[in-house]
Every structure is written in C-alpha cells, then in structure tokens.
Amino acid sequence: MTNLVQRFIFPKLSGLQRREAISAYLFLMPWFIGFLMFLVVPIGMAVYSAFTRWVLISPPPVWIGIANFREMFTTDKYFTWSLGITLKYMAMTLIPLMIIGLSLSLLLNQKLRGMNFLRTVFYVPAVVSGVAVTILWISLLDPQMGAVNTVLRELGVQNPPRWINSPDWALPSLALMSLWGVGGGAIIYLAGLQNIPPHLYEAAEIDGANSWQKFWKITIPMLSPTIFFVLITGLIGSFQVFTPAYIMGGTSRFGAGSKYMRFYLLHVYIKGFQEGRLGYASALAWILTILSAIVVIIVYNSSERYVYYEKSGEGQG
C-alpha cells in the first residue's frame, strides 16, 4: 500500500531515493508546520488586519479599507513624530558607533600580552545586556544623585544635563547606554580582522607601505564584508528600538509613552496594546517594515561598489 502511494508521489525516483525523500520530509516536518503556522498565517493576518478596525475587547474585526493608512498621515500626531525620533536616533548612533567600534577593534587586535583579558573587559557590557542594564543606567543618569552628574559636577560642569528627564537629552541618554555596549560590535570587527591573511601586510611592508596606506588599502577593503554586515544588522536593529525606550521613558518625568523617547515601535505598541487598536497598529507595523526593507535594499544594492569579496573557491558556503 505504502509502496503504491510512494510510486504515485514520485514516479521518477528509484525505490531507495523515494525512501530517502520521504524520511527527509518527515525530518522537515517541524519547519513545514512552523513555516505555515508562525509565518504564513501571521503574515496573512497582518495583511488583513491592517485594513480593519480590530479592537481586542469588541470582536469581530470590521473591514475599513485604507482608513488606517489615511489616519496616519492626517490625525495621528505621533506618526511622523515617532518616525522622526527613530531616524534621529539612527543618525546619532549608527555611523558613530560603527567608527568607535572599529577603532576599538583595531586597538584590541594588537598582539600584546594580556589582550585576551582586555577583550573580555570590553565584551562584558554586551553580555549583560537587557533590562538590568537599562535599570542600571537609569540610576547612573539620575539628574540629582546619579553617578554621571556627580562626576560632571566635580569636573566643574555647573548645570549637568537632566538626561532622561530632559527633552533634548533623552535620546543622548539612550545613545550613551548603547555606546557603553560598543564592545559587542568591536568583537565582530575583531573576528573579521583576524581573518585577514598576514601575508598581505608583509607584502605591503616589503613594498614600503606605511601604516596609513596599509589601513586604507588592505584593512578596510578586506574588512568591508564585516563592516557591511554590521551596517545592515545595525540598520534593521535601529528601526526596532523598543525595550530601553519603553523602560527609560516609563521612568522619566514624562511618564510611559514619553514623547521624547517615542520610538516608532513604541508608538506601534501604545496604539496596539495600550489603546487596544490592533488593526491600526498592524497598519503602522507595515509602514515600518516597508520602510526598513527599502532602506536595506538600497544599502544592499549599493554595496557592490564598496564591499570587496575575496574571490576564492573555499569559504562561502
């Protein structure tokens, strides 16, 4: 019986191949189910719900066409605002943190005694990430009593910033916290640096190249795939800032949903889960998805010009 079914499904395969294929599909079963249940179905729901008024407490959802999208550009006063906050933060952190991380990795790549220990020191903040770190920084940045402002006053700063309680310093507070975790990115560059074959530098030295030339002509081109990887993941990540903004904003004097830390995803959350308007939130999420997809595609397509991939048979899998 099973033989008959097998022959019916894959007429071109031999018996052995057919048995192999069937066991393969059985092994793939978790992925098949997961793909359908947790990807295809939610995406379908995402498309549908974006065009509905879907309020959690009073189902069923009502089809309202593009009204959600019209609302964003007309009555929702925080739509462009939160998009602006997200982009402002991105401008403030993405490239500066990449440069700082790269510089740090160059220092950590020196062959000196005790370097492993120093690498670990810079990596620790990246390991302890999460809510605990945000709670720590809220205390450090306390305007009256926090350690940061106490040090600033000792250094002679008369009126140190009010950090998360100030409209202008709210975003820099978050940026400072992510600067603290820059070692996590440095480790990625470090891995890239260590994959650069030393013979390239040796050859350049024989040709009389100085350190500056070696950096721009060897290090940067050879590291460009790593830099590109960090850029793409950083871009995607900075469209999705949520947890630190949610916690810090909630403890600032502006309260939960603080205007000055209202990142786009926080806006989605407030609309969807605090106001219970899941249809509208879903429409908002689509805008963010499309926007980040466009940015990533542009960066990706322009990458051919400045990303150098070594042409060799091995490696790339």
Add this chain to the structure above:
Amino acid sequence: MAAIKALSSTGRASSKRIRFFKRVSVRRFIHSFVVYAVLIGLGIIVMMPLSWMLTAALRGRGEPVFTIPVSWFPTNSFHFENFWIILTNDAYPLWRPLMNTVLLVVLNITGVVLSNTLVAYAFARLNFPGKDAMFRLVILTMLMPGVVLFIPSFLLFHTLGWYNTYLPLFVPSFFGAPFYIFITRQYMRSFPKDLDDAALIDGATRLDIYRRIILPLSLPVIIVMTVFTFGDVWNDFTGPLIYLNDASKFTLAIALTYFRKSTFASGVSTTNLVMAAALLSTIPMLILYFSLQNKLIGGISNVGLKG
C-alpha cells in the same frame, strides 16, 4: 666559549643592524605603551558602571547609595544577604519570576536544539525533490525583520486562546528558526558522506544516523544555539510583556521593572535591592558566556568557515 666568541664577533660586524633594531624596539615600546594606556583607561571607564552596581547592591538597609563623591568600589559595606532578601521578601519576591524564566529557558532550548537539528539534518545530508527551493525559502525568511510579526503573532495567539499562558513564549521554538537551521546545516555538511553510507549498509535507519552519529558530532553548533537561545529568552522583554498578564507568571525581565516600581512606591530608598536584583539577573549570562567562551568561539568560527 667558542660560541660566545663567535657571537660577539658577528655582533660587532653587524652593530649597525643592532642599532636599527634598538630604534625599532623603542618605537614598538612607545606604541604598546600608548595602546595599553588607551585600552586600560577605556576599560576602567567601561567597568565603572558595573563596579558601581556591585557597590550599590551590597549596601545595607538605609545606607546611602548615591554618595558624593561617588562610591565606585565596594570597600566597607558587604551585605550579601541582599541577594537572599530580593528572592524571598514578602512584598515582591523574585524567586517565582526566576523559576518561571528558568522553565522558559529550558523549554526553549529543548525546542530549538531538537527542531533545528532535525530540519538541518534533512537539508544537510539527505536528497529530496524541492530541496534547493526550500532552502532558499529558509534564507529568505531569515532576512525578515521581527517587526512584521509583532502584531499578527499576537492576533494569532490571542485567537488560539493562548493569551496569558506560556505557550506563545515557547511553542514556536519547537518548529525551527531559519537562522539556526542555516548554521546547523552548514555545520552538518562538513562531515564525510561515508558516515551515513556505512551506517546504512549496517542496517541503520535515518533516525538512527541522526541520533547516534550526526547529533553527537554537532555538539559545537548545539552549544552555540544553546547559548544564543539562553540569552534571547533570559533577556526577552517584549514577549512576556505582550503575552503575560498574571503577576505570578511574570519572567525575571518583566518582574525587575515591577520590582523597581514597587520598591519606589513604598517610599523607602531601596536602590540597593534594585541593583542587587539587576545584578543577579545578569550573573547566569556571565557565567554561561565565560565558562563556554572557548567552545563558543571555536564553535562560531567553525560554523562560519565550514560548509
């Protein structure tokens, strides 16, 4: 003796060269001195916040945490009982959230390791129609940002009646994750094909091969997945925030923020306890990373290179 003489004579002959090397080594000395100075300076700055956190966490009841000048190092006050107090106090014990988090971590790791090794085994070592197209689909979904599914996943799980249960927080892990499928498949492709063929001839089934041969060999990539999953679940904030409603079900990440609020509302300054709680929540990650550091780096570079 003859050797020393020979050495000194060659030394005299090339004294020019030695002077050159001396100049180089002075430069190198200055260079390493500057590198050390910058790195140690920055390293101290990076460690200060954590050191302050430890100092604050060890303060006793009623002792000032915010001092002028700042107390960066724990020098006089060592109230280690704080770690016990935060877990067992009557007002907001963190014991329960800790256990909830451990439960979710264990469930997720089980799911991730089981499902991704099964799926990756098929992609890495079996032939079947549609293999390339399916694998391309895995890579495509890997690139998809999580934001897309933020709201619709909630709609789905809410419709299924999974709201305020742990189901949305661990069931998906049993159904494969594109990134883990990808790295595991890359790793499993590196073993010789003869392994499977020899076992097949000996009468082993595919399941035997997976369980007895491929799984033990894949230990490095399993460790990588375990550590990543541990970190993701341990630090996950949005998932529990969206899906959990009962305080008794909260995970550590959520409970920490409530713990902070509740101690502030009580009026007594308990920053020491908040810092102790925050510190406690970071310790498992630190232990895990540093105990597995070598295996992890070996595993990651292997996963990256092979395939």
